[in-house]
Amino acid sequence: MTDQPLLEVRDLRVTFGGTGRRRRGDSPPTVAVDGVSFDVSPGQVVGLVGESGCGKSVTSLAIMGLLPKRGVRVTGSAMFEGTDLLGLSDAAMRDRRGRDLGMVFQDPLSALNPVVPIGVQVTEVLRRHRSMNAAAAKTEATELLRRVGIPDPGRRLAEYPHQLSGGMRQRALIAIALACRPRLLIADEPTTALDVTIQAQILALLAELVVDTGTALIMITHDLGVVAGLCDEVNVLYGGRVVERARRHELFATPRHPYTHGLLGSIPRLDAPSGERLAAIKGSVADNLAWDSACAFAPRCPRSLAECTEHTPPTEEVLQRLLSCHNPVPVQVRS
Amino acid sequence: MSDLVEVDDLKVHYPLKYGVFVDRTVGYVYAVDGVSLRIRRGETYGLVGESGCGKSTLGRALLRLTDLTSGRVAIDGVDLSGLHGEPLRRMRRRMQMVFQDPLSSLNPRQCVRAMLVEGLRAHGLDTSREATEARLRELLDAVGLPVGALRRYPHEFSGGQRQRIGIARALSVNPDLIVADEPVSALDVSVQAQVLNLLEDLQAALGLTYLVIAHDLAVVRHMADRVGVMYLGGIVEEAPAGALYGSPRHPYTRALLSAVPVPDPVVEDRREHLLLTGDLPSPAAPPSGCRFHTRCPWRQPTRCDEERPELRVIAGAGSGSGAGSGAVAEHRVACHYAEQIDAGLLRPHDVSPEVVPEGVVLGAAPPAHPASVTEVLGH
Numbered sequence: 278m279t280d281q282p283l284l285e286v287r288d289l290r291v292t293f294g295g296t297g298r299r300r301r302g303d304s305p306p307t308v309a310v311d312g313v314s315f316d317v318s319p320g321q322v323v324g325l326v327g328e329s330g331c332g333k334s335v336t337s338l339a340i341m342g343l344l345p346k347r348g349v350r351v352t353g354s355a356m357f358e359g360t361d362l363l364g365l366s367d368a369a370m371r372d373r374r375g376r377d378l379g380m381v382f383q384d385p386l387s388a389l390n391p392v393v394p395i396g397v398q399v400t401e402v403l404r405r406h407r408s409m410n411a412a413a414a415k416t417e418a419t420e421l422l423r424r425v426g427i428p429d430p431g432r433r434l435a436e437y438p439h440q441l442s443g444g445m446r447q448r449a450l451i452a453i454a455l456a457c458r459p460r461l462l463i464a465d466e467p468t469t470a471l472d473v474t475i476q477a478q479i480l481a482l483l484a485e486l487v488v489d490t491g492t493a494l495i496m497i498t499h500d501l502g503v504v505a506g507l508c509d510e511v512n513v514l515y516g517g518r519v520v521e522r523a524r525r526h527e528l529f530a531t532p533r534h535p536y537t538h539g540l541l542g543s544i545p546r547l548d549a550p551s552g553e554r555l556a557a558i559k560g561s562v563a564d565n566l567a568w569d570s571a572c573a574f575a576p577r578c579p580r581s582l583a584e585c586t587e588h589t590p591p592t593e594e595v596l597q598r599l600l601s602c603h604n605p606v607p608v609q610v611r612s
Numbered sequence: 613m614s615d616l617v618e619v620d621d622l623k624v625h626y627p628l629k630y631g632v633f634v635d636r637t638v639g640y641v642y643a644v645d646g647v648s649l650r651i652r653r654g655e656t657y658g659l660v661g662e663s664g665c666g667k668s669t670l671g672r673a674l675l676r677l678t679d680l681t682s683g684r685v686a687i688d689g690v691d692l693s694g695l696h697g698e699p700l701r702r703m704r705r706r707m708q709m710v711f712q713d714p715l716s717s718l719n720p721r722q723c724v725r726a727m728l729v730e731g732l733r734a735h736g737l738d739t740s741r742e743a744t745e746a747r748l749r750e751l752l753d754a755v756g757l758p759v760g761a762l763r764r765y766p767h768e769f770s771g772g773q774r775q776r777i778g779i780a781r782a783l784s785v786n787p788d789l790i791v792a793d794e795p796v797s798a799l800d801v802s803v804q805a806q807v808l809n810l811l812e813d814l815q816a817a818l819g820l821t822y823l824v825i826a827h828d829l830a831v832v833r834h835m836a837d838r839v840g841v842m843y844l845g846g847i848v849e850e851a852p853a854g855a856l857y858g859s860p861r862h863p864y865t866r867a868l869l870s871a872v873p874v875p876d877p878v879v880e881d882r883r884e885h886l887l888l889t890g891d892l893p894s895p896a897a898p899p900s901g902c903r904f905h906t907r908c909p910w911r912q913p914t915r916c917d918e919e920r921p922e923l924r925v926i927a928g929a930g931s932g933s934g935a936g937s938g939a940v941a942e943h944r945v946a947c948h949y950a951e952q953i954d955a956g957l958l959r960p961h962d963v964s965p966e967v968v969p970e971g972v973v974l975g976a977a978p979p980a981h982p983a984s985v986t987e988v989l990g991h
Contacts, residue, residue, distance in 0.1 A: 540801060
């Protein structure tokens with residue numbers, strides 16, 4: 278791709294705790310995101326995949342400036358069209374959020390205000406960022422709700438979140454996020470709380486909106502199936518780092534990092550012969566080592582070498598694939 | 613093989629109460645509405661469906677954890693619907709449950725030892741100290757936990773380990789039947805596989821019978837010999853796992869299967885998605901006739917709206933791909949037009965999402981009509 282990336286995240290590091298005066302008995306600071314870098318081009322769908330605790334949600338919150346100020350240290354940079362989002366003041370960030378950057382959260386019921394009608398929550402964004410008057414905002418809001426597939430949008434505007442079903446709430450949230458046609462949309466597990474048939478609807482909607490509006494999308498999920506159908510490029514996160522990045526076809530066809538390989542082997546698949554035994558990854562995230570002198574995945578890795586517990590694996594980029602591993606899976610292993 | 617579990621025309625209806633001083637019943641949630649099924653000894657029966665379809669209620673009703681409105685549930689020939697008090701309590705040794713959320717289903721103030729011994733004691737299996745001690749070790753060994761775990765409390769374990777404790781607790785009384793309600797949905801994928809493998813090993817070693825309830829079709833397909841698909845309180849299709857996933861016959865099953873994302877971009881790009889429009893209707897006011905007719909792309913005028921289809925054996929369904937192990941493995945479907953759809957005689961058409969009509973059925977001045985299942989359950 279020749280054009281300039283829309284968002285360049287460089288060496289993002291988020292540390293919880295350890296900012297104030299250290300007292301005895303304090304637990305050591307937790308590094309949730311440990312040097313994450315990736316690019317998002319306009320109109321591209323980028324996936325951040327990983328299990329709970331891998332830092333995928335914290336990454337998105339850091340980009341959106343939604344992490345609490347106290348007790349959190351964020352370093353690195355997130356350049357969005359030439360401005361570093363991490364360096365912006367609260368007021369400047371408020372102008373950006375909702376206008377240039379939209380976000381869809383996992384649980385729509387807790388992301389929507391329960392005591393304010395849907396209509397007000399949609400028009401609020403339009404009036405704040407697009408300076409519309411009440412009447413114009415209402416017309417636009419009706420149009421937005423219709424566009425995300427909410428039946429009878431005029432009536433829904435007056436309803437409260439609890440009156441909508443889960444799928445409808447998620448649609449409403451997407452409508453709010455898209456109200457100002459942001460150039461970047463971050464979707465943090467947008468379908469995890471939904472049933473499969475509703476999930477399919479929401480994913481189809483997101484895919485359609487991305488094509489129609491040219492919005493770039495960062496898709497955060499733990500579900501490799503969701504990624505397979507939607508993302509152009511996939512970042513696999515483990516222990517706060519990107520351990521592997523590739524275009525989706527390459528990633529699924531030849532996973533090189535043992536973690537990616539293991540993840541793909543451990544999901545029961547609809548199209549696999551039944552009764553096949555799953556290749557589970559042993560241990561759990563609790564076994565992780567610290568990145569600065571080892572590979573975090575080494576204790577759980579079936580291919581670990583002595584080197585893996587002694588040195589941080591180098592991060593190399595070969596043929597549009599980023600890989601951070603001492604002993605990657607050879608290319609021809611997976612049939 | 614004989615049937616361990618027999619369920620005949622089971623109904624579980626929850627009353628919707630409304631009123632300040634006197635609770636008036638203003639309607640019912642038809643959580644399970646006429647389900648019949650058989651589970652053979654030693655097999656794994658998978659129950660899938662979306663939230664609110666009644667799959668968990670069915671699982672709980674099977675263990676008599678909830679009262680039955682009507683119908684019959686029998687475990688190994690013993691009719692549970694008529695049992696009360698002590699005889700029912702004694703039957704509970706033979707049927708155990710593994711819950712979805714391992715943290716909330718384990719007592720935070722009980723160490724693992726106390727948890728495991730409690731069941732043994734309640735059923736008089738705690739005969740001597742040495743025997744109990746040996747049994748505890750055996751249990752921990754079976755689920756892959758270290759002996760040191762006995763002294764520890766639930767919060768000291770990871771999610772996967774907690775689920776192992778839940779499984780050990782269910783196993784402790786030597787049950788015949790284990791109902792596993794979403795056993796892995798709270799776990800990370802890499803840990804899910806460990807627990808699924810464990811459940812399979814235990815079944816092979818102990819000859820257990822499982823009822824696995826899950827919303828994840830891939831998990832059910834991986835575990836189950838036979839699968840039942842539920843929609844709004846009824847089973848719409850039942851078949852050996854291979855046949856169900858290979859050639860789904862009910863329109864809902866087709867839609868459900870096509871909605872599951874496959875972790876393979878090549879397959880994803882090729883696959884045709886059959887998108888359902890709209891949401892699951894409220895189980896408090898289920899649609900007339902075929903429950904699925906409001907969202908069905910193959911809906912035909914009048915018959916689908918008026919007559920509720922029976923679960924019937926369908927001819928010509930492919931062989932059970934070995935999963936049925938020689939026994940009669942039938943493919944049963946509750947659809948009037950299953951054959952015609954299969955033969956391509958009926959074409960799917962567009963369905964416009966229906967707006968849930970306001971104030972139906974529920975009688976005078978009900979609270980605003982529930983928009984979703986979660987809301988109904990919240991009442």
